[in-house]
Amino acid sequence: MRALITGGAGRLGRQLERLLNANHDVITTDIAGDVNVKVDLTDYDACRRLIQDSRPAIVLHAAAWTDVDGCARDPQQALTVNGLATAHLAALTASRGLPMLYISSNEVFDGALGRPYSEYDRPNPINPYGYSKRYGERALAQVNPRHYIVRTAWLFAHGGGNFIQAILAAAGAGKTLRVVTNEVANPTYATDLAAALADLIESERFGSYHLVNEGAVSRWQFARAILDCAGYAETPIERISRHEWRRPSLPPEQTALANVAGASIGLRLRPWQEALRAFLDAEAPS
Numbered sequence: 001m002r003a004l005i006t007g008g009a010g011r012l013g014r015q016l017e018r019l020l021n022a023n024h025d026v027i028t029t030d031i032a033g034d035v036n037v038k039v040d041l042t043d044y045d046a047c048r049r050l051i052q053d054s055r056p057a058i059v060l061h062a063a064a065w066t067d068v069d070g071c072a073r074d075p076q077q078a079l080t081v082n083g084l085a086t087a088h089l090a091a092l093t094a095s096r097g098l099p100m101l102y103i104s105s106n107e108v109f110d111g112a113l114g115r116p117y118s119e120y121d122r123p124n125p126i127n128p129y130g131y132s133k134r135y136g137e138r139a140l141a142q143v144n145p146r147h148y149i150v151r152t153a154w155l156f157a158h159g160g161g162n163f164i165q166a167i168l169a170a171a172g173a174g175k176t177l178r179v180v181t182n183e184v185a186n187p188t189y190a191t192d193l194a195a196a197l198a199d200l201i202e203s204e205r206f207g208s209y210h211l212v213n214e215g216a217v218s219r220w221q222f223a224r225a226i227l228d229c230a231g232y233a234e235t236p237i238e239r240i241s242r243h244e245w246r247r248p249s250l251p252p253e254q255t256a257l258a259n260v261a262g263a264s265i266g267l268r269l270r271p272w273q274e275a276l277r278a279f280l281d282a283e284a285p286s
């Protein structure tokens, strides 16, 4: 089937393209970068032309403004990119009877539940990025019954721009590492997520899913595991709290996701420790 992937130049979009290319006719779009069609999804007419011209059988919407601190500085723009652009695609797919998959975030939860969030727990975002992602979820669920809403967390992908590379670069440069202990979620390998998404769209089991590598850790524990796996076991990491790491967007505290709906149809991602090892092995120079 023909699949249109938005955010095709992004971390997840690149992996999705690579995986779906094996069995599907893939069209990628993004606002810039190496994609088939460049479109600003906040422009409704441009979205309409994109759907009309590319004639997809499904839309996988991975484009977003993922700079959470940028979103906190400009909440209106966050709502426009993450909310309104999603509403555009939701309306256009619904009017053509097309399924649409939307990637959402653990940050739609407030982090106060005290246990991992299942798909059946109530979202309650506490920062502008979380609000904008929740807006997108609602816009899609309200107009297109053929939807998949897939929440994920702490993505790491080949090609740069993630927490693992930042930690390794700091350790390699001999910098003092200070990492937060009271922000907890599920590190998730974009390659594993993309494989699960490829299976999910074959299922036609529409609804909401939490697809993350299994297990949850604090940022500090994740940083420790990265350094231990990558040969920096002797490098110390100072423990700090969320409030000491001053930034425009306060992340929710405990937003580990529990994969209940996906597991019920056989979709499970391996434990994050195995995924981290696989990622580092693949990154190692041969």
Ligand SMILES: NC(=O)c1ccc[n+]([C@@H]2O[C@H](COP(=O)([O-])OP(=O)(O)OC[C@H]3O[C@@H](n4cnc5c(N)ncnc54)[C@H](OP(=O)(O)O)[C@@H]3O)[C@@H](O)[C@H]2O)c1
Residues within 6 Å of the ligand: 006, 007, 008, 009, 010, 011, 012, 013, 029, 030, 031, 032, 033, 039, 040, 041, 042, 061, 062, 063, 064, 065, 066, 081, 085, 103, 104, 105, 106, 133, 152, 153, 154, 155, 156
């Ligand atoms: N990264 C994470 O840890 C994480 C965690 C949970 C959920 N998610 C969700 O997972 C999805 C994929 O994340 P990712 O890490 O792959 O994101 P990413 O690497 O930032 O890719 C998103 C892409 O969307 C593009 N984009 C931004 N505004 C656009 C617009 N108006 N029109 C068209 N394209 C636009 C971005 O372009 P620019 O780079 O030029 O802005 C970027 O290439 C997102 O929906 C995100 O909210 C991510």
